[in-house]
Every structure is written in structure tokens, then in C-alpha cells.
Amino acid sequence: MKLEDIEKKAFLVGGAVRDKLLGLEVSDFDYVLIGINSQELIDAGFTKVGKSFDVFLHPKTKNEYALLRGQNKYSLEEDLKARDLTINSMAMNYQGEIIDPCHGQNDIKKKILRHSSDLFEQDLIRIFRLARFQAKLCSFKIAKETKSKIKELCSKNDLSKIPGERILKEIEKAFKTNHPSLFFNSLKKINVLLQTFPQLNLDEDQFLIAMENLDRMRLKTDRFKVLMATLLSHIPSQSVMEFCQRYKLDNPTMKLSILVHTWQDFYFRAIEADSSEIIHFLRDANFKREQSLTNDFIQVLTLKGATPKEGEFLLECQTVLSTLKIHKVIQGPINAQKIENTYLREIEKIKMNY
Structure with missing residues (x-):
């Protein structure tokens, strides 16, 4: 079978049809094929990935x-009814005709x-996909019968038995929307x-402030670790690691979230802080390697009300200490105490400019 013949038998399904009808940019084009077998696809140059x-x-x-x-058991309509939401349960054929067994257009x-069916x-x-679509389509409301079903x-x-990794995928997608708080x-x-x-x-x-800050940060960035650290900065300290472990957050996200939670109070008084505390912070931030x-x-804490001055100060401290040529500054044998004293002197010099 020729490639163009296969394309004519394909049905565009799911989110692509929904977004076309909503006038949104379509990013993922997924198709369903009926009456075609695997070998015909491979012969036409398709690559199997499922x-x-x-x-x-x-x-x-x-x-x-x-x-x-289950091509021999199910029709396209039955396949569509098995999907999650009515707006995702439509298909479009090659001529642009819409198959809509769950009344998604309405x-x-x-x-x-x-929800499309039981x-x-x-x-x-x-359930989490539903919440994510409400964040994506913020003017949409959840049907009463769907609330009852949930x-x-x-x-x-x-629900706590659902693998954290699966829920995390929905959070990641929600963080890509303009209003992740939804x-x-x-x-x-x-x-x-x-x-x-x-x-x-x-x-x-507290919840309202956390949600407002999350949306404000989303206006500045869609970077997952920054958004997650912003959210987790509002929860009790003992819950941060618990959350990270439950949802299998990657190391960079976990490091930033813990750093923010541990040092957020310090940040607002960073310039006046004792120099040894500043060094402690920089070491926690792994200032030489990360x-x-x-x-x-700084991005997270600036959003929460700190002035740019604190950030400029800490970045200057980090730059000076990370580029310092210790062997040129310290005479004689080098040890930890000499390095510490050198760092303290450098920070005191920087403070004089603030």
C-alpha cells in the first residue's frame, strides 16, 4: 500500500481535533488507522515505536x-468513547469530516x-488530566455529572496509591499552561x-498566596524546577523532602526546592548577615560547580518580594569566591582555616560597596 493511500485512511484524533476546533495551535498530530496491518505500515516506511x-x-x-x-473487536466510535473527556473523544477523517460520538463539539x-463515558x-x-485541562482551558467548567463521578x-x-511519576507528568504539563494554579x-x-x-x-x-505566586512566576518562566521551587517554598519545611520523594522530583529540582526553603529567610537580610553565614549559604548552593x-x-526569592540588591550582592560574592586564586592569595601551606579566613575577608570587602 502506498504512503498516500495510508494517509487517506487515517483519522486525526484527540487533542489535535479539539485544538483545531478551538482555534488553538496544534502541536501534536496523532492518528488512528483502521483496516491496515503492521506489515503494510512497515512496507510503506513507518517505524514501530509502541x-x-x-x-x-x-x-x-x-x-x-x-x-x-482490538481492530477486530472495536469500532472507531467505541475507541473514542473509551477516551477521557468528550472534547478529546473526536476524530477527523481525510476530508475534514468529524466523528463525534460523545458530543464533544457541543x-x-x-x-x-x-467525562466521555463510565x-x-x-x-x-x-482525574488529574481533567484538572490539567481546566488549567489549559481556563474558561471551561467541570460538568456536574463528572464531579459526581469523581x-x-x-x-x-x-488516590494516594497512584504512582507519583504519573501525577508528576500532569503537573509538568500544567506548569506549561498560563495559569498552573488552576x-x-x-x-x-x-x-x-x-x-x-x-x-x-x-x-x-496561605494557599491563595502560593497560587498567586505560582502564576506570577509562570509569567516569567516555564522552567519546571523554578516553578516547583516557587510552589514548595510555601509548604512546611518538613514536607518539602516528603513531596520530592513522593513525586520523584529530579535532583536539580529537589536541590533548588530545598535551597529555597532552607535559605529564603536569610535572603532578605543577606547583605547584613554575618559573613560566615553567607559562606555557608554559598557552599549549600555548591557555588563552585553549580x-x-x-x-x-534569586529568581524565586525576588518574586517573593526581595529587592534586586540582595541578588546582586550574592552573585558578586559567588563570582569573587569562585574565581579566587587561593594559591596566589595565601602564603605558605594552605589549609581549611586559611581558606575560610580568606573568604571572610573578601566578603567583608564586597559588603563595603553595599
Whole structure:
């Protein structure tokens, strides 16, 4: 079978159809194929990448083409009904005609997030996908029957058993939206937040400030570790490591989050702090090997109200100490105490300019 014949048999599905109808930029083009077997795809130049079911990469566009799951048992409509939300349960054929068994077009018009069918409960991560879509489509509301379905699922299941890595993927995607706070606010409104993020058990004012700061930081950057450190700076200190471990945060994110939480009070008085404390901070920030860590720390704390002056001061201290030629400054044998004394003198010199 020729490549162009396969393309004509393909159905564009899921988020691409949704975003086309919403007038949004489409970033992921996923297709479903019916009546075509694996060998025909391979012969046409497709590359198989799926493990659990057959997924192939187009030889030119590298878009994903999946064989309809259980082609001999299920129709395209049944496959669409098994997806999470009605707005994600549409397909479009080569001529642009839309297959819409769950009335997703109507829900797009009404701006409603609604589960496609009772099969929603087959994967509990869909609750977090729902919250993520509310962050992406901030004018959409969750349907009453979907809220009832989630309440039912929460009464029958322990959401804390969901692997942290799966939830983290939804957080990462929520952090790419313009209003990541809506992800957590949505979970709070459907009474899921504290089941899965007990560390965010803050009073109303604290929670509101945390969400506002998260959105403000998102206006400046979409870097995951900076956004996560901003969020975690608001939770109790004993909960930071617990959160990092539960959601399997990578080392750079964990380092920054712990550094921010440990040293955020110090930052606001950094210039007046004892020089030995400044050295302690710089060592915690691994100033010789990870100089960008201090930059990220400053970015988070500047958002929380510190003036640029504190950041400039700490960066100057870091630059001076990291480039200092100890063997040229210290006469005779070099030891830890001599190095410490040299660092203290250099910091005192810098302070004189502030």
C-alpha cells in the first residue's frame, strides 16, 4: 500500500481535533488507522515505536499513527468513547469530516469538561488530566455529572496509591499552561487535592498566596524546577523532602526546592548577615560547580518580594569566591582555616560597596 493511500485512511484524533476546533495551535498530530496491518505500515516506511499496542512513526512527518486497539473487536466510535473527556473523544477523517460520538463539539461550544463515558474510571490519572485541562482551558467548567463521578471514584479508591511519576507528568504539563494554579484549584474544588497533595494543606490565605505566586512566576518562566521551587517554598519545611520523594522530583529540582526553603529567610537580610553565614549559604548552593543554582534561587526569592540588591550582592560574592586564586592569595601551606579566613575577608570587602 502506498504512503498516500495510508494517509487517506487515517483519522486525526484527540487533542489535535479539539485544538483545531478551538482555534488553538496544534502541536501534536496523532492518528488512528483502521483496516491496515503492521506489515503494510512497515512496507510503506513507518517505524514501530509502541510496546503495549501498535504505534508507528510516519516516515516523513514523524507523527504518530496507531492501529485501532482490538481492530477486530472495536469500532472507531467505541475507541473514542473509551477516551477521557468528550472534547478529546473526536476524530477527523481525510476530508475534514468529524466523528463525534460523545458530543464533544457541543461541549466545546458550552465550554464544559465532561467525562466521555463510565470507562473514565478505568484510569484514575484521568482525574488529574481533567484538572490539567481546566488549567489549559481556563474558561471551561467541570460538568456536574463528572464531579459526581469523581466523588464516586474517590470513595472507592485510594488516590494516594497512584504512582507519583504519573501525577508528576500532569503537573509538568500544567506548569506549561498560563495559569498552573488552576490545576491545584480544580483539584481542591473537587475534594481531591489533600488526598494526593497533603503537603498543600494550607490555610486559605496561605494557599491563595502560593497560587498567586505560582502564576506570577509562570509569567516569567516555564522552567519546571523554578516553578516547583516557587510552589514548595510555601509548604512546611518538613514536607518539602516528603513531596520530592513522593513525586520523584529530579535532583536539580529537589536541590533548588530545598535551597529555597532552607535559605529564603536569610535572603532578605543577606547583605547584613554575618559573613560566615553567607559562606555557608554559598557552599549549600555548591557555588563552585553549580553557579546557575544561585541564579535560580534569586529568581524565586525576588518574586517573593526581595529587592534586586540582595541578588546582586550574592552573585558578586559567588563570582569573587569562585574565581579566587587561593594559591596566589595565601602564603605558605594552605589549609581549611586559611581558606575560610580568606573568604571572610573578601566578603567583608564586597559588603563595603553595599
